[in-house]
Amino acid sequence: MKWEEFARPSVAVDVAVLTVVPESQPWLGLLVYRRAGDAHPGRWDIPGGFVQAGERLADTVLRVLREKSDVRGLAPTQLHVFDDPKRDERGWVIAVAHMDAVPHQRLQAAMTRRDDVRIVRVQDSDGRVRVQLPGRFRRLPWDHDEIVTMAVERLRERYARHPDPDGLTSSSDEGMTTTTHAPTVPTWDGGPVLGDSQVHALVAGAETGPAFTLTELRRVHEAVAGRPLQRDTFRRMVEPHLHRTAFTSEGRVGRPGVLYVRDDR
Amino acid sequence: MKWEEFARPSVAVDVAVLTVVPESQPWLGLLVYRRAGDAHPGRWDIPGGFVQAGERLADTVLRVLREKSDVRGLAPTQLHVFDDPKRDERGWVIAVAHMDAVPHQRLQAAMTRRDDVRIVRVQDSDGRVRVQLPGRFRRLPWDHDEIVTMAVERLRERYARHPDPDGLTSSSDEGMTTTTHAPTVPTWDGGPVLGDSQVHALVAGAETGPAFTLTELRRVHEAVAGRPLQRDTFRRMVEPHLHRTAFTSEGRVGRPGVLYVRDDR
DNA sequence: CGAATAGTGTCTCTTAGACAATATATA
DNA sequence: TATATATTGTCTAAGAGACACTATTCG
Numbered sequence: 050m051k052w053e054e055f056a057r058p059s060v061a062v063d064v065a066v067l068t069v070v071p072e073s074q075p076w077l078g079l080l081v082y083r084r085a086g087d088a089h090p091g092r093w094d095i096p097g098g099f100v101q102a103g104e105r106l107a108d109t110v111l112r113v114l115r116e117k118s119d120v121r122g123l124a125p126t127q128l129h130v131f132d133d134p135k136r137d138e139r140g141w142v143i144a145v146a147h148m149d150a151v152p153h154q155r156l157q158a159a160m161t162r163r164d165d166v167r168i169v170r171v172q173d174s175d176g177r178v179r180v181q182l183p184g185r186f187r188r189l190p191w192d193h194d195e196i197v198t199m200a201v202e203r204l205r206e207r208y209a210r211h212p213d214p215d216g217l218t219s220s221s222d223e224g225m226t227t228t229t230h231a232p233t234v235p236t237w238d239g240g241p242v243l244g245d246s247q248v249h250a251l252v253a254g255a256e257t258g259p260a261f262t263l264t265e266l267r268r269v270h271e272a273v274a275g276r277p278l279q280r281d282t283f284r285r286m287v288e289p290h291l292h293r294t295a296f297t298s299e300g301r302v303g304r305p306g307v308l309y310v311r312d313d314r
Numbered sequence: 315m316k317w318e319e320f321a322r323p324s325v326a327v328d329v330a331v332l333t334v335v336p337e338s339q340p341w342l343g344l345l346v347y348r349r350a351g352d353a354h355p356g357r358w359d360i361p362g363g364f365v366q367a368g369e370r371l372a373d374t375v376l377r378v379l380r381e382k383s384d385v386r387g388l389a390p391t392q393l394h395v396f397d398d399p400k401r402d403e404r405g406w407v408i409a410v411a412h413m414d415a416v417p418h419q420r421l422q423a424a425m426t427r428r429d430d431v432r433i434v435r436v437q438d439s440d441g442r443v444r445v446q447l448p449g450r451f452r453r454l455p456w457d458h459d460e461i462v463t464m465a466v467e468r469l470r471e472r473y474a475r476h477p478d479p480d481g482l483t484s485s486s487d488e489g490m491t492t493t494t495h496a497p498t499v500p501t502w503d504g505g506p507v508l509g510d511s512q513v514h515a516l517v518a519g520a521e522t523g524p525a526f527t528l529t530e531l532r533r534v535h536e537a538v539a540g541r542p543l544q545r546d547t548f549r550r551m552v553e554p555h556l557h558r559t560a561f562t563s564e565g566r567v568g569r570p571g572v573l574y575v576r577d578d579r
Numbered sequence: 580c581g582a583a584t585a586g587t588g589t590c591t592c593t594t595a596g597a598c599a600a601t602a603t604a605t606a
Numbered sequence: 607t608a609t610a611t612a613t614t615g616t617c618t619a620a621g622a623g624a625c626a627c628t629a630t631t632c633g
Binding site for chain 1: 621622623624625629630631632633
Binding site: 056057058059060100101102103104105106107127129130132133134141143145 | 321322323324325365366367368369370371372392394395397398399406408410
């Protein structure tokens with residue numbers, strides 16, 4: 050038997066798009082859309098679809114995200130291959146589960162354009178990851194709850210090691226108003242005097258991503274972790290990996306926090 | 315376009331079978347076989363093959379291991395999906411890489427029966443995992459070196475957390491002669507007196523796996539880790555997860571070590 | 580000033596790592 | 607007894623967690 054003659058399964062991808070919704074108490078969100086057409090019509094589900102000839106799986110994920118939810122994803126990560134021949138009643142389908150962490154800002158446009166796309170809350174109840182779907186169903190179809198669980202676990206591992214590796218911190222949003230305040234004297238000795246354009250770049254994040262206080266960053270990490278984190282311990286964890294700016298937040302009660310920018314690349 | 319009409323890739327599995335070869339200085343080994351037939355004939359490679367209709371991927375892995383190397387594997391674990399449409403010059407093939415940790419004892423029969431199956435040494439040189447193949451080739455065909463690297467990393471993560479989770483410790487082999495010595499008085503107070511059959515079960519491993527000293531266990535972990543481990547630190551790591559028997563090793567110079575058995579289930 | 584938030588010093592507990600002292604076998 | 611190996615005690619350094627004290631802003 051030559052290798053071309055082997056039976057071939059259909060190969061599909063499913064993707065759990067996770068984000069942090071920037072409210073005053075940020076929360077972990079999952080992108081879902083309302084199914085139409087073939088199977089489970091009307092039910093909320095995570096996007097998925099079949100690989101096309103010559104396509105890479107990550108590209109399939111990005112295409113499926115555009116088609117089903119009008120969302121431009123970023124960098125899908127493989128999670129697991131679901132290979133039970135009977136998992137899909139429509140035939141022999143092997144599904145490669147993916148996750149993609151996408152800043153809320155990139156999802157908002159699609160959310161306002163379309164009514165069949167939502168971001169739902171992901172919560173832990175007695176040790177399990179649960180999704181708060183609209184409507185009467187409490188679970189995603191097929192084994193898709195399992196994919197979400199894997200995606201959340203993967204994201205938590207990533208965030209336990211590095212400060213906001215996926216850039217889910219977004220200032221300039223309801224509840225998280227962070228205006229800035231330039232110091233009369235720079236904090237460090239002999240530091241460079243920034244020109245206006247540089248200040249803008251730092252503050253607006255044109256070069257280095259948005260600036261944020263450690264409290265804002267911690268709230269994002271708390272949303273991902275699903276539990277409160279220690280203030281001082283968190284600071285000592287992440288501060289070595291960040292760039293401290295000469296600016297502070299403004300506009301709220303209490304002592305203003307120093308603004309940081311990410312220190313990757 | 316209906317879903318059945320999508321183009322379908324061939325789906326294959328590849329498997330890196332890792333083992334610890336029990337010599338006086340145990341070492342980490344990889345199962346390879348000599349390719350025949352279609353592509354890269356004569357080159358040493360890790361086993362792989364195509365999924366058959368209705369088959370689960372893990373079963374494909376076990377079947378392929380039997381067919382190509384006469385080896386009965388155990389519990390394959392998924393590592394990664396290699397999906398570059400041009401990775402195989404023969405056509406569109408998606409490969410799901412697996413690893414399987416198998417005790418050396420289970421591999422020996424196949425090794426003596428067949429000349430085209432070998433266990434080769436896996437070593438770290440300047441931060442990279444390297445395989446010492448027989449013959450003139452220094453690398454595995456296609457992207458299979460990458461699979462071995464992933465497999466070794468995965469195994470190291472597992473072994474960093476638990477004592478010999480895959481049961482690669484095998485006593486009763488050249489260089490690791492571990493006979494036993496029953497104590498005149500049990501070490502613990504009020505401990506149960508073991509009958510002969512129980513003693514045999516403990517020592518021969520009929521129930522709980524083979525008994526071993528902490529030094530033997532540490533040498534296995536050192537083979538996996540690819541570096542020496544601290545004696546006392548290692549003991550404190552693993553001892554809480556083991557069952558101490560009332561027996562000690564025998565037959566070598568120096569103080570005999572206490573025999574332990576695994577404490578899972 | 581009081582309330583609220585940010586920043587930091589310090590204490591404890593745990594653990595890895597290192598070293599050494601003690602224990603028990605063989606030759 | 608000399609040697610080799612196993613076992614265990616202890617010291618140190620690093621890090622997580624907890625707590626509290628100080629700092630800086632707004633109202």
